[in-house]
Amino acid sequence: MDKYQEPLDSLFHALADPTRRAVVQRLVEGPAPVKELAAPHDMALPSFMKHISVLEDAGLITSQKQGRVRTCRFNPEKLAAAEKWFEQQRAIWASRFDNLDNLLTTLQGETDET
Amino acid sequence: MDKYQEPLDSLFHALADPTRRAVVQRLVEGPAPVKELAAPHDMALPSFMKHISVLEDAGLITSQKQGRVRTCRFNPEKLAAAEKWFEQQRAIWASRFDNLDNLLTTLQGETDET
DNA sequence: CATATACTTAGCCGCATGGATAAGTATCAA
DNA sequence: TTGATACTTATCCATGCGGCTAAGTATATG
Structure with missing residues (x-):
């Protein structure tokens, strides 16, 4: 059972x-x-890897491993879905x-106070 | 101590x-x-009110009480902040x-596999 | 071959989140 | 003034989240 049935759930949660936003901001470049992604963040590697997983599960980034090194890339499709909702x-x-x-109901409301 | 130092944190969390997205979608109208907001959601009122609080804390909506009734309104400013980030x-x-x-590094990467 | 590098896996921890119920308060309606 | 209505407050509970450490694996490098 996935926690997020709706794609926008995991997308907004990831952001x-x-x-995680900093990672996205780095990867759009x-x-x-x-x-390299982990370097600016004062955090143990396994903790940081969880953030990477969250971003990947949300579809915001992809990654592939070559030798010891896993390279991450930004994936623009899902961001577009979020923008569409906005x-x-x-x-x-x-x-x-x-x-x-x-x-009328709006004008009425604007004369009220909390 | 607030949990979300950065406004975008609480904003994206709220969405x-x-x-909560359904509430926003209703309130833009x-x-x-x-x-009325609670009616479509199969949930106890106190549980629903927490969602309203989250939206209000994030600045996505405002509300004021008149008599027994609390009326909620959409607040467009914060949505604009999110759109700006996108x-x-x-x-x-x-x-x-x-x-x-x-x-070059991009073209190189596109020949790899996971 | 031995060691360093770059993750990866497993497990633990405290707090936040999203739900619940029960009982309280304030207002409006009859 | 009695009762219904519309929240509100208090408390509880299971699960998820974001951090940690310790130990494992696989791939370069000397």
Whole structure:
């Protein structure tokens, strides 16, 4: 049983960590071996490898091993899926005044306080 | 001590759950009371309220109480911050062939296998 | 062949998360 | 003023997460 049924779950979970976002930010500039990726992070290697696994399971990166060295690469497809979700929400939000009912309830709400 | 020092941490964490994304998707269409938001989700109210708190702490939504009813609204600012991060990564990725070194190491890598 | 390198596997730990129930509070409706 | 409604607070529980160490494996390098 996978924990994340929906792809966006694992995707956003993977991005909800500064170490993992830093790895992605490094890999969009080009591929790198695990050792190089791990260097800036003050953390034991097995701990760091878990982050790599999370990113790989989410589909944000791929990796292959040659000899002793595992090289990681960024995979742009999944990021696009996330961006798509954002754009959909933004589009609906932008069209929220398309009918008068919405406009009225919104204006009403804006006169309230907590 | 907050768990998430960086705003993107709490933001992506908040979005890494289908219940919470569904709430956001509902709220981009307009404000709604907690009871209405909770209705589609087969979950006890206190459990659901935790999701609302997570979204509010992340800054994705706001809420105010009038009488017995707490009304929730979408807040677009934080979503924009996330979108900005995505765009930055996409921009760097798009410019990865700007120098020959990157191109060569990439072409080299594409002939490998796992 | 011996040693260093680059992971990999296994197991442990404390805290956070996502769910639950039970009981409390405040407001509105009859 | 009684009762229903809409949360709220408190507490509990199982699981997951992010870190650790210790030990193992496989591949260069001297």
